[in-house]
Amino acid sequence: MLIRDVRPWGGERSDVELSGARIAAVRPHDPAAHPARGAVEGRGRLLLPSFSDVHVHLDSTRIGLPFRPHTGGPGVWTMMMNDRENWRDAEVPLQERVAGTLERMIARGTTRVRSYAQVDVDCKLEKFEAVVAAKEKFAGQAEVQIMTFPQAGILREEGTADYLEASLKAGADVIGGIDPCTLDKDPKGHLDVVFGLAEKYQVEVDIHLHEPGHLGIFSTDLILERTRALGMQGKVTMSHAYELGSVSESESRRLIDAFAELDVAMATVAPSARGQLSLVDLTEAGVRVGLGQDGQRDYWSPYGNCDMLDRTWQLAFTHNFRRDEHIEMCLAVGTMGGASIMSHDVPRLAGTADRPGLAVGDRADLLLVDGETPTSAVMDRGTDRTVLHDGVVVAEGLELVGR
Numbered sequence: 449m450l451i452r453d454v455r456p457w458g459g460e461r462s463d464v465e466l467s468g469a470r471i472a473a474v475r476p477h478d479p480a481a482h483p484a485r486g487a488v489e490g491r492g493r494l495l496l497p498s499f500s501d502v503h504v505h506l507d508s509t510r511i512g513l514p515f516r517p518h519t520g521g522p523g524v525w526t527m528m529m530n531d532r533e534n535w536r537d538a539e540v541p542l543q544e545r546v547a548g549t550l551e552r553m554i555a556r557g558t559t560r561v562r563s564y565a566q567v568d569v570d571c572k573l574e575k576f577e578a579v580v581a582a583k584e585k586f587a588g589q590a591e592v593q594i595m596t597f598p599q600a601g602i603l604r605e606e607g608t609a610d611y612l613e614a615s616l617k618a619g620a621d622v623i624g625g626i627d628p629c630t631l632d633k634d635p636k637g638h639l640d641v642v643f644g645l646a647e648k649y650q651v652e653v654d655i656h657l658h659e660p661g662h663l664g665i666f667s668t669d670l671i672l673e674r675t676r677a678l679g680m681q682g683k684v685t686m687s688h689a690y691e692l693g694s695v696s697e698s699e700s701r702r703l704i705d706a707f708a709e710l711d712v713a714m715a716t717v718a719p720s721a722r723g724q725l726s727l728v729d730l731t732e733a734g735v736r737v738g739l740g741q742d743g744q745r746d747y748w749s750p751y752g753n754c755d756m757l758d759r760t761w762q763l764a765f766t767h768n769f770r771r772d773e774h775i776e777m778c779l780a781v782g783t784m785g786g787a788s789i790m791s792h793d794v795p796r797l798a799g800t801a802d803r804p805g806l807a808v809g810d811r812a813d814l815l816l817v818d819g820e821t822p823t824s825a826v827m828d829r830g831t832d833r834t835v836l837h838d839g840v841v842v843a844e845g846l847e848l849v850g851r
Contacts, residue, residue, distance in 0.1 A: 449839055451816070453477045454490030456806040457776075458821045461492060466812045469838035473808060488834060488841060490816055494825055496779065497805030498813040498835060499756035500560035500786025501553060503687055503715040503740025506582060507565050507575035509549040510745045511754060513539050518750050524631060524658060528600050531747040532570050542574065547582040549744060550590070552754035555846050557815040559590045559837040560787055562654075562715075562740070564597040564624060567611045576615045589842040593790055595654055597624035601631040602641050609641050616649040623649075626656040628667050635670055643674050646683075654685040654715070657692075661723070664691050665699060675710050682711040685738075685789060689714060694723025701729075708733040711796075713789045717742040718763035727767055731777060731785075734796045738786030739763055739778075756782055757817070757829045764826060773800060775823045780804065787813075812839035 449466040454477075456462055461477035483489070508531055510516070520530035538545060553561065563583075565576040576596060583592040596615035602608050602625070616623065625642040628635035646653045659667055668686065675684045686692075686707075693700040704725060707714065713736035714725070730737050741759050744752030760782040764775045777800045784805040788794040797804065804810070816834040819825030835843035842849055 450484045450487040451495070451814070452483060452487050452490055453479070453492055454495035454816060455492065456495045457803045458494055462495075464495065464806075466839045469812055471806065471808055471810050471812055474806070488816070488836075493816045493832065493834075494819050494822060495806060496815045496817065496822070496825075497783040497787070497810075498560070498815045498837070499558040499782055500738060500784070500790060501558045501740045501756055502560075502562040502685075502738035502786040502789050503717055503742060504553075504561060504563050505566075505743040505746065505748075506546045506549055506561075506563040506579050507542075508535065508743050508746040508748065509545055510538060510747070511549040511552060511752070512545065513745075515745070515750070520748060524627060525600075527748050534747050535571075543578045543581050546578045547585050549754060550582045550586055550592070551848055551851070553756070554586060554589045554835065554837075555843040555848050556755045556757070557817070557833055557835050557843075558754075558756050559813045559835065559842070560790055561590055562593040562595060562622065562786075562790055564595050564599075565615070565620070566599040567596050567608070567615050568598060568600045569605045569607045569611070570600070572611055573615055573618070576618070576620070580619070588840075589837055589848065591790070591837075593621040594619075595622035595624045596620040597656075598626060601626065601638070603632040603634055603637050612641070613645060616645060616651060620651065622652045622654050624654050624656060627659050628670070629663055630659050635667055639670060639674060643678060643680075646680070647678060652683040652685070653680065654687055656687050657689045660691050661694050664689065665695060665703070668692060668703065672706050672710060672712065675712060682792060684710070685713040685715055687715040688717070688719070689725070690719060690721040691723040693725040700725055704729055704733050704735060707735045711736065713738065715740055715786075715789065716763070718759055718766050720766050727763075727781070728774070728777070728800055731781070731797050731800050734798070736785065736788045736796050737781050738789045739782040740786070755829070757826065761826050761829060772821065772823045775826055776803065779822055779826060813837050
């Protein structure tokens with residue numbers, strides 16, 4: 449496979465040779481060379497690594513359905529109950545809307561996905577199984593990890609832990625936790641279940657943390673203690689964690705250093721919240737940071753459109769970034785930053801200037817997109833896109849190939 453006339457990370461025009469699922473060579477573009485049969489014509493477009501969405505709730509999506517007014521109230525439990533009251537009444541079956549959302553994500557340039565799958569006494573394994581079905585349907589177009597997730601907490605409804613374990617037996621890749629203090633009001637009991645099941649089934653942990661200020665730091669310290677004690681370095685992700693940077697500069701520095709030391713990753717959905725840990729400081733410290741879309745037009749929020757290039761713009765905008773180096777850093781976070789969370793074979797970003805993913809030997813999960821520079825691509829978010837997964841073209845012009 450040859451990709452002709454592309455500009456890797458906005459650099460010089462190049463021809464990129466693939467061997468199977470890997471990049472085999474990157475050479476200066478030769479305009480006089482006769483195009484090889486089956487070559488992908490870049491037409492001078494940018495070449496970027498494809499996107500990695502490491503925080504998406506495929507199980508709650510309403511993408512593609514009629515727009516509905518938001519009916520949720522404040523707080524995690526109230527929003528969760530709003531979902532519980534409505535998710536069965538959607539216009540199309542759950543499996544169809546989950547698969548349709550994943551298809552749109554791939555078509556727009558996302559080929560690595562870590563999706564939550566809610567498990568509780570209400571939905572049991574139904575949402576989990578819908579995400580499994582979508583993963584299997586698009587196994588040739590994207591890599592999907594599934595996180596079994598106790599959205600309603602673990603301890604406040606008897607039987608939830610049993611469903612979590614059942615989903616792990618059925619093949620869940622990651623176990624989630626959520627707000628150990630404010631939702632279950634028993635951080636030790638909550639984390640005992642999460643880390644106990646992680647150790648038993650040898651899976652990674654991803655903790656949803658919405659808790660404010662000092663309370664959020666208290667929960668985080670408990671998670672860091674368990675990570676160290678159980679030798680789970682590189683196997684824990686903190687998601688959201690909006691306010692870990694709200695207490696003091698010294699506390700923020702301490703947490704960033706601890707995340708780097710224990711290789712605890714962070715997943716952000718680019719919120720407008722103040723008090724976040726500095727994205728620049730996290731990246732410079734070598735913390736694995738990834739990006740995700742969160743819920744998409746679901747019963748929690750009307751936001752989300754399956755386009756991680758759009759969410760990269762949001763990440764740059766909410767951090768008030770204007771310099772090209774910082775906006776390109778957001779692209780690196782949205783592509784290879786997330787990939788490094790999903791796979792330990794992918795190294796952490798080596799600082800804010802690192803532009804990885806397009807060197808010889810790298811996996812050929814790639815995105816061709818129109819744009820003068822990487823920053824202009826984030827600003828314009830063009831639709832002239834070609835998407836490759838494991839060296840195979842899977843989407844053109846926002847449509848999957850062969851479907």
